[in-house]
Amino acid sequence: MRILITGGAGFLGSHLCDRLIAQEHDVLCLDNFFTGRKKNIEHLLDHPHFELIRHDVIDPFKFEVDRIYNLACPASPPHYQYNPIKTTKTSVMGAINCLGLAKRVKARIFQASTSEVYGDPTVHPQPESYWGNVNPIGYRSCYDEGKRCAETLFFDYHRENGVDIRVGRIFNTYGPRMNPDDGRVVSNFIVQSLRGEDITVYGDGSQTRSFCYVDDLIEGFLRMMEQEKTIGPVNIGNPGEFTMLELAELVLKKVGGKSKIVHQDLPTDDPRQRQPDISLAKKYLEWQPAVRLEQGIEKTIDYFRKECAG
Ligand code: NAD
Ligand code: UDP
Numbered sequence: 001m002r003i004l005i006t007g008g009a010g011f012l013g014s015h016l017c018d019r020l021i022a023q024e025h026d027v028l029c030l031d032n033f034f035t036g037r038k039k040n041i042e043h044l045l046d047h048p049h050f051e052l053i054r055h056d057v058i059d060p061f062k063f064e065v066d067r068i069y070n071l072a073c074p075a076s077p078p079h080y081q082y083n084p085i086k087t088t089k090t091s092v093m094g095a096i097n098c099l100g101l102a103k104r105v106k107a108r109i110f111q112a113s114t115s116e117v118y119g120d121p122t123v124h125p126q127p128e129s130y131w132g133n134v135n136p137i138g139y140r141s142c143y144d145e146g147k148r149c150a151e152t153l154f155f156d157y158h159r160e161n162g163v164d165i166r167v168g169r170i171f172n173t174y175g176p177r178m179n180p181d182d183g184r185v186v187s188n189f190i191v192q193s194l195r196g197e198d199i200t201v202y203g204d205g206s207q208t209r210s211f212c213y214v215d216d217l218i219e220g221f222l223r224m225m226e227q228e229k230t231i232g233p234v235n236i237g238n239p240g241e242f243t244m245l246e247l248a249e250l251v252l253k254k255v256g257g258k259s260k261i262v263h264q265d266l267p268t269d270d271p272r273q274r275q276p277d278i279s280l281a282k283k284y285l286e287w288q289p290a291v292r293l294e295q296g297i298e299k300t301i302d303y304f305r306k307e308c309a310g
Contacts, residue, residue: 002026002064004107006057006098007071009036011177012112012170015218016069017041021049028063032056035074040177057094058086062101067225068109070098073147075114077140077267078183084142091146092153099157108164110225111154113233115171115274116144125241125275128169128233138269151233158231168224171237171276175214175296176303186211186297189248190304193255203266205245208273212238213296216289223285230284237276238289250294254301 003020007013008029013036020027021044029041030053044050055061057072073090074080080087095111102109118126119134134144157163174186192199220236242250248261281287 001066002028003067003069004028004030004063004065005069005071006030006094007036007073007112009033009038009041009052010071011040011075011175011179012173012214012217013069013071014040014177015175015214016071016221017044017050019218019222021047025049027051028053028065030055030057030061031072035076035079035179035182037179057097058089060097060100062104064105065101065107068098068102068107069112069221069225070094070109071112073112073143076182076184077143080143081139084139087142088146091143091150095150095153099153099163102163103157103161106164108166108225109154110166110168110221111150113151113167113169114143114147115169115235115237115276116140117148117151117169118274119144120269120271121274124273125239125277126235127277128235128280135269139267140269165231166224167232167234168221168236169233170217171212171235171274172209173212173214173217173237175300178300180304180307185209185244185247186300187304189251190255190297190301191308193251193257193259194301194304194308196257196259198262199248199252199259200264201244201248201261202264202270204263205248206243207266207270208241208243208275210238210241210275211247211293211296212236212289213291213299216291220281220285220287223287227285230280234280234284235276235278236281237278238293239276239278240293241273241275242293250297251301254297
C-alpha cells in the first residue's frame with residue numbers, strides 16, 4: 001500500500017515509518033520539523049520506498065494514498081504551549097486537510113488522539129465511554145481541545161461522508177528517539193540523571209501516569225488500522241500505573257550516579273492520575289503491551305547514553 005504519515009519525522013512517526021517500510025509499503029513522510037528531527041528518519045532517506053515531504057498540515061495537500069496516519073502535532077507540554085494557537089490550528093486544520101484527502105482518494109485514516117481528551121479524569125482507570133474533565137480555557141486546552149475537536153471532525157466525516165476512520169487514544173509513550181529537549185518526564189529524568197543534574201519532580205510527585213514502550217504502541221497502531229471490528233475510539237497504552245516519584249527512583253537506580261531529586265512547582269491543570277482501561281484494545285485488536293516499565297526504561301537509557309555522548 002501507499003501510506004501517508006503526517007508527523008512522520010517525530011518520535012512515534014519515525015518508528016511507524018520503520019515498521020511500515022519493513023512491511024514493504026510505500027511510505028510518504030510529511031513533516032514541518034517543528035519537533036521532529038531529520039536524524040529520526042535519516043536511515044530511510046535513500047530507501048526506494050520512502051519519500052520525505054517538508055510541509056505543514058495546516059496547508060492543504062494532495063497525494064494518492066491508501067492509508068493515512070495523522071500524527072502531526074507537538075506532544076510535549078512545553079512544545080504545544082510554545083505557540084498554543086498554532087497547536088490548535090495543527091490539530092483542527094490538520095484533521096480537516098487529512099480527512100478531506102481521505103474522502104477524495106477513499107483512503108482509510110487513523111487519528112493519533114490522546115488520553116488528554118479525558119483531561120484531569122474523575123473516573124479511574126479511564127474507559128473510552130468516559131467524556132472527560134477538560135478545562136476549555138487553560139494552558140493545556142490548545143492541545144486537549146484541539147485533539148477533542150479533531151475526534152469530532154473524524155466522527156462527523158465518517159457519519160456525513162462515509163470516511164473510513166480509526167481513532168486511537170494514546171497514553172504516555174516513551175522510548176528511543178524521544179527528543180532529549182522536549183520536556184517530557186521520561187526523557188527529562190533520564191537525561192538529567194545521565195548528566196548528573198538534579199531530577200526535577202513537579203509537585204510532590206504523587207501524580208500518576210501509565211507508560212507504554214514505543215514498540216508496543218506501534219503494534220497497537222498497526223492493529224487498530226488494519227482491523228474491521230471497530231472505528232474506535234480505542235485506548236492504546238500500558239495500564240501499569242506509577243507515581244512520578246516512583247519513576248524518578250527507578251531512573252536513578254538504573255542510571256546510577258549522583259543526581260538528587262528536587263521538587264519544582266506543579267504546572268497548572270496537571271492531571272492527578274492517568275491509567276488506560278484497555279478492555280476494548282484487548283477485545284478488538286487482540287493487543288496488550290508486553291514490555292514492562294523497567295525493561296523499557298533500560299532500553300531508553302541505552303539510547304540516551306549514546307545520544308548524550310554523541
Ligand atoms: P513528536 O513531537 O515527536 O512528533 C510530532 C511530529 O509532528 C513532529 O515530527 C513535528 O515536527 C510534526 N508536526 C508538528 N506540527 C506539525 C505541522 N503543523 N505540520 C506538519 N508536521 C507537524 O510527538 P510524538 O510523541 O511522536 O507524538 C505523535 C502524535 O501522537 C501526536 O499527534 C501526539 O499528540 C500523539 N500522542 C503522543 C503521545 C506520546 O506519549 N508520545 C501521547 C498521546 C498522543
Ligand atoms: N513531570 C515532572 N518532571 C519533569 C517533567 C514532567 O515531574 O521534568 C511530571 C508532569 O508534571 C506530569 C508528568 O510528569 O505530572 C508527565 O508529564 P509529561 O510532560 O511527560 O506528560 P503529560 O503531563 O502530558 O502526561
